[in-house]
Amino acid sequence: MTAPRTRLSHRLAAGMAATTLALTGCTAPSHSSGAIVDQVSDIKRVSVHDPSVVKANDTYYVFGSHRAWAKSTDLVNWETFSNNLSTDFKDILGDIWQAWPKQPANSDLTGNMWAPEVVWNETMGKWCMYMSVNGTNYKSVIVLLTADDIEGDWTYVGPVVYSGFRTDTMAATDVPQVLGSDTTPSRYLSPGDTEINAIDPCVTYDEDGTMWMTFGSWFGGLWMLKLDPATGLRDYSTTYNQVEDRSDPYYGVKIAGGHAVSGEGSYLLNTNGYWYLFVSYAALQQTGGYQVRLFRSKDITGPYLDEAGNSAIFTSSITENWLGGTGIRLMSSVQWSGNDSDAIEVAQGHNSAMVDDDGTAYIVYHTRFSSRGEEHEVRVRELLPTADGWLTAAPYEYTGVKAASAGYATSELSGDYELVVHKTATFFQGLQATAKSDGDNSGTQYKGVELPVSITLHANGTVSGERTGTWNVSEGSNQMTITLTSDDGETTYAGAFADLPRDKDLKQVMTFSAIGGNQSIWASKV
Template sequence: MKKKKFKEFNISKFFKKAVAVTMACTFVLTGIPGDGFLATHIRDGVKANLGVDLGATEVKANNLRHVSVHDPSVVDGQNGYYYMFGSHRAFARSKDMCNWQTITNNINTDYNRLFKVGADWSRLGNPNYDLAGNTWAPDIIYNKKMKKWCMYMSINGQDFNSSIALLTADSIDGPYSYKGTVVYSGFDKGAHPVSKTDYYKVCGKNASIDRYLAGNRWNLNYGTNAIDPSVFYDQNGGLWMSYGSWFGGIFILKLDDNTGLRDYNTKYPLDTNASDGKASDPYMGNRIAGGLGSSGEASYVRHIGNYYYLFVTYGGFVSNGGYNTRMFRSKHLNGPYVDAAGNYATYTKGVGINNTWGTTGIRLHSYYKMASMDRAEIAGGHNCVFVDREGKMYDIYHTRFDDGEEFHEVRVHQMVMNQDGWPCEAPFEYKGETLSKNGYSLNECAGTYEFVKHDQQQKVDDKTKGAYNVTKSSTITLHSNGKITGAIDGSWTYQANTPYIKLYSEGVSYKGVFLRQQDEKNVTKMTFSAVGSDNTCIWGAKGQGILNYSKASVPEGKYHIKNAGSNLYLDVDGNKPDNNTNVQQFAFNGCSAQTFYIKPVGNYVAILTGSSDFKCSLDVTDGFTKGTNISQWKYFGGDMQLFKLVQNPDGTYSFLSKVSSETNAMEIFENKTTNGANVDQWEFWGGNSQKWYLEPAR
């Protein structure tokens, strides 16, 4: 039996109605885009006029079962399932946060009765109003005092006359019943009389509504649209709801724990200053983001650790609308909420739609494509952030693709806190990975990475359908000496026995985490994700997905094999002929220990050793996993003795072991450049330690 040699390791909605009516046929089957209004106030878009229940659609891809649910919100059903609720009564559930199955409940068939109050309000002034396309972006929570599941549903109106309805149920699967309406918007002195709302109950029967009006219409520079609820408990157990959409801002209201409806005992002053990052309105509540004609939508608030985190999506939800989610935080429920650069989430002056491609807020991701993805992800947004039973945190959002269509699917990415308490989104979809609390070795972290720098100010082509400005990956190398070269130059450090990484480049400090993941092709890779001091997020993925190599062939014969990273030569220790003799690198001396015979074997090659008079070959010692040692063993042609020879763009060669299914390559352990450094196999990531020059030998 071969002796093992072990190696030691070091420890939605702003643009949402700008969808051409000609797209309706496609959307009937696949689900259609979400909610909202154009800056030019285009109304009566496709979604509001289909008059059908679109539901959720299942799609199998990336070895996962995805669903097409717009504006997803996820909750633990406390019955072994996680539940997802979205616009147009599209619902799903999962046991593992990876594979989702569509479901229905009584809301799908009984929505006209359940939401009659809200529909009657939204129908005012629009006799053709159809509720079917206007049930948007629900959120659900288990109310501890009521001992009920409480679902908060947006009932959208075509002239901002919207409302948020509360349904309750004993079981998360239903049946649900109508409890009441939490808040209204769009009231005026014409078609939408304020007397049909609870405004006077909140503000007093003689309270003026003039500040909400521009002429006789809803004032878009001041009033919000009462949609997109996010319901959460504060650190003291109080129940709150954030809500709102273009243009008046994002607001929060205190809810009554006993009813789930508005807490009429909580009062809010009239304060429109916002110079300190906060503002308030007696009816709408505390303004925590946007305002003055500029806003965003799809707010999501959660108290995690020491902070309240606020997520807001900006732009238009369609493919060329620039949709993107940004992150803020505050130590106080009512704000101010700030980003990593210290910018307030609230506005003191109108900025139009510019924050769609602005610098305020930490942009979680741009339109982007990584090498293992078949399609670019674009217009990803309207997220929720969820913490599961094990304490793992996730960013869950819908995304479109650069295929010229408006079809969307949900994506789930794990998020991990960095050293400064900012959640960092992992580059690849969640597939059950767990963060290493003990960190990783330098050899695992150093190397060449596929690199994505998410563009804060990314603009997209809004003229040509299917032509999008997509951030494509580049390449950087994290050198073991702490330097960064490639697409960015700088330095990096990692904290031993932790997963943390710090990077410095062009005056920006990035802090994040290493996390081992599987990419979309199910190749396991080391990744990193970090948040920059300038609100920019960066991702890295180490491994063969980024490599551009081709199968190579060289003349059969004798070679000296020189490592590209160290300029030292492959060498059989002590020039011994014995089985299990270790293989290392050493300065060139031209002896038989450094002479190898490359022998073609089908699509592979064997590397026979001169030290054994070519009777032994290089052999992956008793294993196929990365980190397995390479030694010399009597040649018999097994998979552990065969390598795929590939040529890299720079003219060097790499040897991919057959026993690892060509995922691992022969390399110098820990990128060392000293005599005697060991040779093993490791995940093929394309660094110089895995590249070799072949020099013909006599």
């Protein structure tokens, strides 16, 4: 297979595998709404945890934890496929498993292949897969496999970076080579310092063609180091100084997290004049609070900041950082007329992202649901650029309809909307027997979902309803701003309008999504 026309990148590690759905992808006749399928039930779904997206020729691929892979021709309908890793993984990865991650408490490789990232390496003329082979107590390794065809078969090449090493085990790694010492520095022995789990690789090229890999999970932070494009492995010619909360001789450049806070599944996307860093906070289970936070930088190595100027790097321990205000939360659990109350997305996370050939950006992630326990599926949303340089996720799943960048008539935009704010401290907590007040989502059967308020956008540029304010749209564009007044004061949001099919029934409605005050908002016309 030839090199991809569009190259993308990756995301995270699952602790529990849901059954992969054996589905056949096809393109259904166009719906009157403009969606690719006639009804929601026609969509061919797939379960791929931690989906890393890449495009080869005219086919999209996602690679995920536990040897789950799928492909699609339209980013809507997916089908699973298999390769030699699907069945022969114990032969292919057996040596590195025995040499490093395998331990008495974690002795089976089967559930320990996490969050692979697949990229095309032009120098090698190969597809490169970077996969976490996970062990107990952070004893993990990210390895490289290569293939001539993106669908395989795959050949093991070697290790890229290790974690969980100690003085008595360092000889089995490249750590002595990099550090020039046979003794493990104390910083690698503490998850509150620089002890990480070497998982969740994301590989990309910067503007100069330099190859980088981001990786890491929780506690010790997220890091990045240079790769050698000639081998696909670590670039041993590049060295890094030890600077607290900035760089480390073995792990490279620190980009996020640290000091025992949550954070995993780092993903970088270069578009719109910025490098965007996506990080998943909290725990991945249905009620674990899993969520995507967004930061950006002009430089691939950072610093990565949110809209309020908060750094993605933590310099002190913060309990439950996933309830705090660092990072823009792109989406949460929402119950409104546009979705099915039994299929509310919850614990959305470990995303990848891409910019397609036509310039449209997408976020690809896995989500669990309000009534389906730990089952999960892949979802795709369009990422809409804002006038002030952020990316905001569309309010509804991508089903073939994109936002019209040329804009819409004012008559299409004005009207009654449901509005939700993706508050950082709200997370899905399951059914609640009795509706409560004081921020406990009175009036819904679920605890921890966002409920809408009603607003009206008037043609004269004013906003009335449960929030008041003003709005405007740039002429000849879908770019918009809206200023809303609430009990917390006045906030101006920048975003974009998009006429999209709803998740519930594919009825096409006007929506907008925007970012302001370090928060994301969605609105859907009723």
